[in-house]
Amino acid sequence: MAETASESFTLVITGAPYSSQAPQTALGFAQAAVNAGHRIDRVFLYGDGVHLASALCAPPSDETHWPEEWSRFLVDHSIPGVACIASALRRGLVNETEQKRYELPAANVRVPFEIAGLGEWVEGQIKSTRTLYFHAGD
Amino acid sequence: MTAIQTLHILNKSPDHPRAAQCLELMSADDGLLLIGGGVLLLATGTLPTATRVFALSPDVDARGLGNLSSNNVSAVDFAGMVTLSLQAQRVISW
Amino acid sequence: MIDQPPYGAWTGREALDMAFSLAAFDQPASLLFSGAGVNWLRQGQEAGAIGQKSVEKNLSAAPIFGIEAILADRAACKTFGLDESSLIEGVTLVDVDAALLTDYHHTAFAG
Numbered sequence: 001m002a003e004t005a006s007e008s009f010t011l012v013i014t015g016a017p018y019s020s021q022a023p024q025t026a027l028g029f030a031q032a033a034v035n036a037g038h039r040i041d042r043v044f045l046y047g048d049g050v051h052l053a054s055a056l057c058a059p060p061s062d063e064t065h066w067p068e069e070w071s072r073f074l075v076d077h078s079i080p081g082v083a084c085i086a087s088a089l090r091r092g093l094v095n096e097t098e099q100k101r102y103e104l105p106a107a108n109v110r111v112p113f114e115i116a117g118l119g120e121w122v123e124g125q126i127k128s129t130r131t132l133y134f135h136a137g138d
Numbered sequence: 139m140t141a142i143q144t145l146h147i148l149n150k151s152p153d154h155p156r157a158a159q160c161l162e163l164m165s166a167d168d169g170l171l172l173i174g175g176g177v178l179l180l181a182t183g184t185l186p187t188a189t190r191v192f193a194l195s196p197d198v199d200a201r202g203l204g205n206l207s208s209n210n211v212s213a214v215d216f217a218g219m220v221t222l223s224l225q226a227q228r229v230i231s232w
Numbered sequence: 233m234i235d236q237p238p239y240g241a242w243t244g245r246e247a248l249d250m251a252f253s254l255a256a257f258d259q260p261a262s263l264l265f266s267g268a269g270v271n272w273l274r275q276g277q278e279a280g281a282i283g284q285k286s287v288e289k290n291l292s293a294a295p296i297f298g299i300e301a302i303l304a305d306r307a308a309c310k311t312f313g314l315d316e317s318s319l320i321e322g323v324t325l326v327d328v329d330a331a332l333l334t335d336y337h338h339t340a341f342a343g
Binding site: 122 | 243342
């Protein structure tokens with residue numbers, strides 16, 4: 001196989017786990033991209049996609065644990081995972097900083113996900129060769 | 139094989155308004171990649187003829203459509219999806 | 233692109249936020265409303281009774297924030313009974329076709 005030049009991707013996931021296929025499709029794509037020698041600059045969770053960053057998902061043991069699978073992949077390949085702060089706060093996804101700021105009873109963002117603004121998405125879109133979106137199917 | 143201008147990645151079922159819009163806005167030098175519920179287009183027998191059509195095989199297999207693939211449709215795996223997205227000049231995720 | 237109707241779904245608002253962010257980072261961006269999404273552009277929206285904010289003001293401020301154009305699919309406007317007299321100000325009617333999309337480097341939906 002002819003080796004192509006290394007390219008980079010920003011992946012935007014807008015579909016939630018367990019209500020859409022988006023996290024699974026995005027992970028399949030991301031794994032294939034890394035295996036082909038490309039770089040994932042950033043994974044950006046937007047809208048309902050922020051639920052993928054929840055540390056509190058507890059699916060039945062015979063179902064794939066998408067937040068866990070994604071966390072492991074991000075850690076293994078040192079890829080930043082960023083949940084949009086506006087989407088996250090509205091949907092009850094907070095890290096410790098936001099927990100303190102809003103005096104909330106708990107924080108629930110899973111390692112290694114971070115919370116940041118849409119600027120991260122804009123930057124990814126400028127920097128990466130391609131930006132792909134993984135939406136819900138409905 | 140000539141270059142793909144725009145790769146349209148469609149994950150909506152054929153009865154979704156966005157699927158109709160995607161099909162309407164394709165040019166002859168574009169490519170259509172069916173993923174997720176979008177692969178159900180294979181079951182309707184109304185595939186676009188002017189553009190190249192690809193379908194993500196795990197999604198085709200999951201929906202029991204593996205035996206419907208015709209010569210007009212190329213099955214691709216995730217590695218193929220990565221390659222297509224880079225070959226095309228730009229990508230639209232519908 | 234916004235193709236979801238207003239108030240019943242959140243993706244339209246989140247698409248607006250995306251466009252405003254692009255503009256804030258000096259990236260040229262336009263909004264294209266199509267399908268049921270054109271209903272975001274109707275004059276006289278009063279969303280207080282359903283506990284939401286009307287987006288009419290946000291949209292009218294779009295040019296100030298650097299959004300290049302607010303485009304609406306002519307055919308969809310016709311379907312939903314929208315014309316120049318019922319659309320908010322600053323909307324440009326366009327025929328949405330393959331050629332229109334090739335004018336832009338990126339085309340994205342919020343969900």
